Amino acid sequence: MPPCGHRKVKNMELFIAILILFPFLAAAVQALVKNNSLRKLTVYISSGAIIIATIIFAVMNFGKEQAFLAPDLPLLGFDLIGTVNYGMLAIEFILMAIIIYLSFKYKKYWVALLSVAQTAFISWLELSGRAHAENAYLFCDNLTLILCLMIAVVGGLICVYAVGYLKDYHHHHGDEVKDRRSFFCSMLFVFLGAMFGIVFSANLIWMYFFWEITSVVSFLLIGYTRTEEAVNNSFRALWMNLLGGVGFAAAIGYAAIDLHIFNLQDLVNCNEDVVVIPLICLALAALTKSAQLPFSRWLMGAMVAPTPSSALLHSATMVKAGIYLLIRMAPAMEGNLVGLTVSLIGGFTFFMASVRAIIHTDGKKVLAYSTISNLGLIVACCGVGIDETIWAAIFLMMFHCVSKSLLFQTVGSVEHTSGSRNIEDMHGLIKRYPSLAVAMMIGIAGMYLAPFGMLISKWSALQAFVDAGNIILVLLLAFGSATTLFYWTKWISKLLAYARPTIRRKDTTSLDQWISIGGHTLIMVTLCLVFPFLSDSLVTPIVNSLYGTTTFKPVLSDENLVILVAMIVVIALVIIAGFILTRLVKTKNTTVYMSGIDTGDERHYVGAFDEERTMYHANWYLSDTIGTDRLMNVSTALAAAGLIIGMVLTIGGVL
Amino acid sequence: MNDTLILRIISAVLYILLGGLFSGFLAGLDRKLAARMQGRRGPSVFQPFYDIGKLFSKETLALNHGQFVIAFSFLMLIVATGVLFFAGVDILLVFLALSTAAMFLVFAATSSNSAMSTMGAQREMMQMLAYEPMVLITAVGFYMATGIMNNGVGSFKIMDIGSNDLPAIIYLPGIFLGFLFILTIKFRKSPFDISTSHHAHQELVKGVTTDLSGRNLGMIEVAHWYENTFLLGVVGLFFLCNEWWSIPLAVVAVLVVYFLETFIDNISARVKWELMVKLAWGVTIVCGGLNLLVLEYIF
Incomplete structure (x- = not known):
């Protein structure tokens, strides 16, 4: 990792900050816009800007490996990193408050417990100065760039899709589902911002911060329709991902206290035997996020939400966050x-x-x-x-x-x-x-x-x-x-x-x-x-x-x-x-063979008792053989x- | 190096020219043998060619234009798969191309929107489900066997697999057995002729090919011939090495295997698909899996 002494804020760091922050800004705009045509316009502009900016960034940094932002970087005379850290901590408390409020509202008290435990632990770590890192907070290489392109292009297009889709959606669902389109679009952009945050963070606590945002946002998206099923599924997604978050927090704690390691790259390159402890904790977090057995059920439940959020969760974001972490960790897992x-x-x-x-x-x-x-x-x-x-x-x-x-x-x-x-x-x-x-x-x-x-x-x-x-x-x-x-x-x-x-x-x-x-x-x-x-x-x-x-x-x-x-x-x-x-x-047209007299429309035939019957051919789904829930329960238990x-x-x- | 390239091109061209004829002839022999086993006289060994000739000369009845497109694609892709095999490229690539080609037979059936064909297509997919794992494991087996004979440098290239010091079968007896087992499914022989029975009274009319006729059916039949030649080529590959005697050995092995398939076809009754999948997967795990484990941990 290149040393980062006193130096001027480089354009690159600013660019990364903009990439991370701009989707949040777009999200704020979406939250405020209530007019449909204005929403369409702003979504197109925001997505387009994100896609173009990311492509420019990717082209500029192609093939370079860079680590950025030292903690003692003076900017305008005050401690930038320290401020950012406190800001993140404050937002984590807000997220915790949201979780506590909703879990009491829907009587899922123990979910709140998971959130309180990890937030308390992380804030203790930070406030007691144990997480005082002295090396890079941000990181960017080709892998980051690929992820960025995926998030920006696929994610951006999904936001565009969402505009048209949601219009239809509320047209179809009428009064059943409360129209919270501005909230939905806003959450999509928060998701993109959080994903940018995850892939650019080198520092584990920063990564954890964005990681938690994706957990909470996916929880909110899944519960969009507020039906009973949606609420139950969203809480399942939440507790599984929070469990992963606990693993993440434990990994951070162990790495910081016992190994004095604060960022992912150092952790992967660490040669000590005990490094497997934070690694397995991080792996737990990644497995929950990527919906692997035994945590697969949250992703199945996630499909109650409108399609754009499924598309986003399944493709460019969320599950890919887990994969991204595992790819980074891979050399240390061999x-x-x-x-x-x-x-x-x-x-x-x-x-x-x-x-x-x-x-x-x-x-x-x-x-x-x-x-x-x-x-x-x-x-x-x-x-x-x-x-x-x-x-x-x-x-x-x-x-x-x-x-x-x-x-x-x-x-x-x-x-x-x-x-x-x-x-x-x-x-x-x-x-x-x-x-x-x-x-x-x-x-x-x-x-x-x-x-x-x-x-x-x-x-x-x-x-x-x-x-x-x-x-x-x-x-x-x-x-x-x-x-x-x-x-x-x-x-x-x-x-x-x-x-x-x-x-x-x-x-x-x-x-x-x-x-x-x-x-x-x-x-x-x-x-x-x-x-x-x-x-x-x-x-x-x-x-x-x-x-x-x-x-x-x-x-x-x-x-x-x-x-x-x-x-x-x-x-x-x-x-x-x-x-x-x-x-x-040359071919002669004919009709389908039906083992009976075809009535001419290829859908009905005259059966043996001289009555008209409807023909229907279904695919095989083997539900007798493998369709039992037992199979899934057993494999979940095994995993x-x-x-x-x-x-x-x-x-x-x-x- | 150039010599091998020329050899590869020649063998690919020979496959295009003779691949269909070879299996057509074998099909005739198969019917003759079957008849003799049953104490009948049987048709001429050229009967399959007469049949195909007739199919192509008949008026073609089709449900839609799509049928021709798909049947034609099936034939072309099967031939392409065989060409890749006889040109000696990567065997995994060949097998993957084979499954893509095989998909077109399913599509030919379901695109007809007919109940009988669709039912046949579901069965065809069941067959693919049954044999696919063993096919991949066979490729892996070849790779590992080549690695053992080649100081640890494994290879999926058919050229390399066929030019080791010893035939691969020596290291792959289990995988060979497993491959023979799924070959019965691929050859559409009893007891696993689930999707296109040669015995019309057994199948729901004629399975996947129910709604194909004339030229379209002819193309499917020719494709099967090419496919069979290619599959027998894989059987031969188990016996090939860089010694001259391996070539007659491979030819004899191919003929014996074909005879064995005819024999099994004649002495067995068709089973239900559930049993086919269970048996095929069981054999795959026991023969294929054990063989791989032995190669990994003993050699």
């Missing part, structure tokens, strides 16, 4: 008990959540389980902690972010246009709403088909697991891939059915929504095409800098990367050729046991 615990929990979650995704007909539920499952894979990669797996983890994170955001938005738009988000009701979507169906299929293809991004990353993860000699993870990945294949394939199959629509409805998706969906689709396709370039210029340097090497080579050879890009082109050409040829060859054993062994092993 080959120890922390890494073993984390990787096994991740691998197990990957498999179990993908099994669980099979049984649901609700599009958003399938997406939620798929998020948990894919995050599991990324967590497993981080836990293994070798350079190859981190390469895979970063790519998985990027592709998952764009794909999942795209999918949530298309499902949300389909729901508003057709009145249902049930996958069964998406039968023949390609005929009814071709554009939405195509966007949705690109999103799904991005999640699991060769040669798209997620699959490439999964492939290199497999190779890296073999190299790391972790056969259990190899098996979990092999089986989890099969189940993943199953639930996505049947979803696409539904979309592709060439059914003549019974009712023709207009596609009512608004322009705001299309801007975001179109933007995501474009980014998705571009990412796949420039994959080899991204690997060389962006991700490989990150891996090199995390591991302090210069020689890292991705597990996938250049030949393979080229073949993969060629495959996209070939598949596209084959399909286009198919469309051209089908015009040239909890594994986590506790891992923590006990880790901490007991070094004390």
